[in-house]
Amino acid sequence: MSSTSTAARPPATEPPPKGELDHTPAWVHVAKWAAIALTIALLGWAAQQAIEAGSWLIVTVIAFVAMMVLVVYSTRRLVPMKYMLPGLVLLLLFQMWPIVYTVGTAFTNYGDGHTLTKEEAIDAIRAQSVRQDPEAPRYGMSIAVPEGQPIETGELSMLLTVAPADDAGELEEGAEEGGEAQLGENVTADGYQLFVGTEEGLEPLAAEGVAIRSNGTVEAAPGYRVLNLMEANQRGQEVQAFAVPVGDTGAGIKAATTSAAYVGQPSITYDEENDVMTTLEGKRYVAAEGNFVPEDGEGAPLTAGWTENVGLKNFATIFTDPSFRSGFLKIFLWNLVFPLITVVSTFLLGMLLALLFNDPRLKGKGIYRSLMVLPYALPIFVTGIVWASMFNPQFGLINNLIGLEIPWRTDPWFARLSLIITNLWLGFPYMFLICTGALQSIPQDVKEAAAVDGAGPIRTLTSVIMPLLLVAVGPLLVASYAFNFNNFTLVYLVTGGGPFDSTNTLVGNTDLLINFAYRLALESGNPNIGLASAVSIVIFFLVGAISYIGFRRSAALEDVN
Structure with a gap:
């Protein structure tokens, strides 16, 4: 029996040489090496530009990327990395580098009047004099x-x-x-x-x-x-x-x-040994916190300043400066309330409409659902400007229709209400879509079992449908909260962050923290990008903490299953 089994086996053959298995056309190899050469050439050009600018860190990163391209794509090995490398490079460029740069800037005085190096500032002061x-x-x-x-x-x-x-x-x-x-x-x-x-x-x-x-x-x-x-x-x-x-x-x-x-x-000379600038009249200016300030304490500093490390000064300003802290806390509280009201209102409206259009007795549901999605399909840049004009107290459509003179732009509470109404219009289609999908995924026999047990429509909704619905949409609600926490575009287009208090034009009554950081960085009378970066880091940790707590809570809903 054994010999018969052995004889029936096909004769053992050695695997063919590796070259014989390669049936790849020659033009594919040529195209591959041409693409590698083109990529290396582009990286070499970028490295040359970085060298001329003196950015040696960027030169190092470009050299590393070029080496990875050669190592990964010049061989048959590392197949998973061939697909992952472009994503990793884009992640480094557009996610990690901005984060690292923002963190680094938060510990400096970088901003208006402090964008130069010290040597450049000295040259600028002398040139201006x-x-x-x-x-x-x-x-x-x-x-x-x-x-x-x-x-x-x-x-x-x-x-x-x-x-x-x-x-x-x-x-x-x-x-x-x-x-x-x-x-x-x-x-x-x-x-x-x-x-x-x-x-x-x-x-x-x-x-x-x-x-x-x-x-x-x-x-x-x-x-x-x-x-x-x-x-x-x-x-x-x-x-x-x-x-x-x-x-x-x-x-x-x-x-x-x-x-x-x-x-x-x-008209100004610089003493490098003592780090002092002196005018022709003999007035001396000493270096302090990125500026040359009068040695006698009288008068303003010289115009050009330089970027330098200030440690935790920007963070200390956020939490210890009385005027800044009060404005920051005011914005932070509104920043917590605004996304909460937005998520609850859009979810309730979207869910109710989804329940209505999920009724099998309703005819023409496809048309109605398409109409419901229209606000979500339009760009927010268009709808935001349209709603801002509708809320105009003098010429807006809303005041003209209701016949009242509601101060949508000058009263803080009405301005906040205008944001909530606008965001309700923009956000309910998204909730309508996800609730429609979640409702259609709930088995019909679960509803029938509830009816057999004697549950009416309200009890079925609260005890059966809602728990199952929240299992599906709970994480999306948390994500929606995080998105609206930084909903810069809506605030910027509809209210511009206003109305503003007469005592502090930096803090708007409808500002979110992200709008506040933007104003500090670019729109204030004395832009301070370092301080704005510190605010951005605080926002990052706040959103991270809120999201973590929210996802932990939403994970508890899985026990319903």
């Missing part, structure tokens, strides 16, 4: 880039002219060594002296081949592409910040108008 030297002449100026360089990114140069009647002594002294010896070569037949200024300094410009306009500025020069007015305006910020150093005193030639320049002398 430049005053024209009354003894130096004004110069005709043309902005140019070296021939062959792109107009948009080429190195800027000033082609300067000194009229024959002007005293160019100061300019001659500021020219680089050798300029005086070449002085005859940079004088045109009309007597104009020509110079070219760059970030390195001032040099004579050979007059041969140079064309001068009637206003005394350079129209064309060998080796340079002179920008016209439109091209120069496109780089206006760079031109305003551009200065040609002259001598060792910190003086520089700066643009005065589109066709004229002057020698400017900074």
